[in-house]
Amino acid sequence: SSGINAEYGEEDYDNMVLELLDEDECCFLVYRLDEPRGSHFEHVLITWRPEEASVKDRAAYTMSKPHLTELFEEGTFSYFLGGHTFSDVDFNALKYVMMGEGEIEPLSRYEELKKEALAEEEVERNRALKKIPDMDMYVEDDTVKEINKFVKGFINFIQFVIDGKRETIRATDSSNVAIDDLADKMPEDSPRFNLYRYSHLKEGKSTEFVPVFIYYVPEGGTAKAKSLYPCAIDCFIKKLQSLNADIKLRLEFSDMADMTEGVLYEMIYPPDRETLLASFRDVVPAKRPGKRGGWIKVLPV
Numbered sequence: 001s002s003g004i005n006a007e008y009g010e011e012d013y014d015n016m017v018l019e020l021l022d023e024d025e026c027c028f029l030v031y032r033l034d035e036p037r038g039s040h041f042e043h044v045l046i047t048w049r050p051e052e053a054s055v056k057d058r059a060a061y062t063m064s065k066p067h068l069t070e071l072f073e074e075g076t077f078s079y080f081l082g083g084h085t086f087s088d089v090d091f092n093a094l095k096y097v098m099m100g101e102g103e104i105e106p107l108s109r110y111e112e113l114k115k116e117a118l119a120e121e122e123v124e125r126n127r128a129l130k131k132i133p134d135m136d137m138y139v140e141d142d143t144v145k146e147i148n149k150f151v152k153g154f155i156n157f158i159q160f161v162i163d164g165k166r167e168t169i170r171a172t173d174s175s176n177v178a179i180d181d182l183a184d185k186m187p188e189d190s191p192r193f194n195l196y197r198y199s200h201l202k203e204g205k206s207t208e209f210v211p212v213f214i215y216y217v218p219e220g221g222t223a224k225a226k227s228l229y230p231c232a233i234d235c236f237i238k239k240l241q242s243l244n245a246d247i248k249l250r251l252e253f254s255d256m257a258d259m260t261e262g263v264l265y266e267m268i269y270p271p272d273r274e275t276l277l278a279s280f281r282d283v284v285p286a287k288r289p290g291k292r293g294g295w296i297k298v299l300p301v
Helices: 009-020 055-070 091-099 109-127 141-152 223-242 261-268 273-278
Strands: 027-032 043-048 077-083 157-163 168-175 192-202 206-216 249-253 281-283 296-298
Touching (some): 009 091, 027 055, 192 261, 249 261
Parallel strands (some): 043 077, 206 249
Antiparallel strands (some): 027 043, 157 168, 157 192
């Protein structure tokens, strides 16, 4: 590879890197800078995820990047680039990254504007806590019909699966399910999205119906499957809300045995501190010779 400060550094870099990128296929590229820092050369890790690539591949490359860097000696990569257009990973983009490290001369006005735009995008990403890309997958027509049944109250449960090959979301189960039977609906080693209407008595008085979105992600299962669901979840919830699902609570579970009615109720109606303290009771142990009596606060079950 060519030194970044060489007279034809830009031409050499773009000719070498951009020529290797396909518009419909993701890849990782490692680019070595010729000018060493100390006793070793610096390297750039480029993550290329074009929009024409499949959702499955883009998600897989995003989730596998940390595992790739662990294969190299610590400190191998001095700079990181990533994007879905050539301008995200070209020579100017690399200059922007290096300038942040104080390695090169100030940017041109065009590059400054680009830097500002990228910085604003980064702020928005951080504000939304986005560590992975949003994937807006198509929701199949039959599944939309089931969602409408849920909205109208004909059913209280729908389970959704992502079809990785077709890059769509479809319903695999739609019925009326008691909360104690929810765990039996979950596969042992595959993630699932679930929409559930929790029917209950609030404070023993009026009946309430609360739509809950449950993302089930078991410890087992393939890395590819686990990478798809986090990428699709935000856009899918927005889709459900646009169809009037009126979701009030979003939960994630790795073991549905933890998803009891008591847990669900407290998540919807968390007790305030005064109520919690009022529910404590003092337990006075029997006095023993030579021992002082005391008390123990026991939290309600």
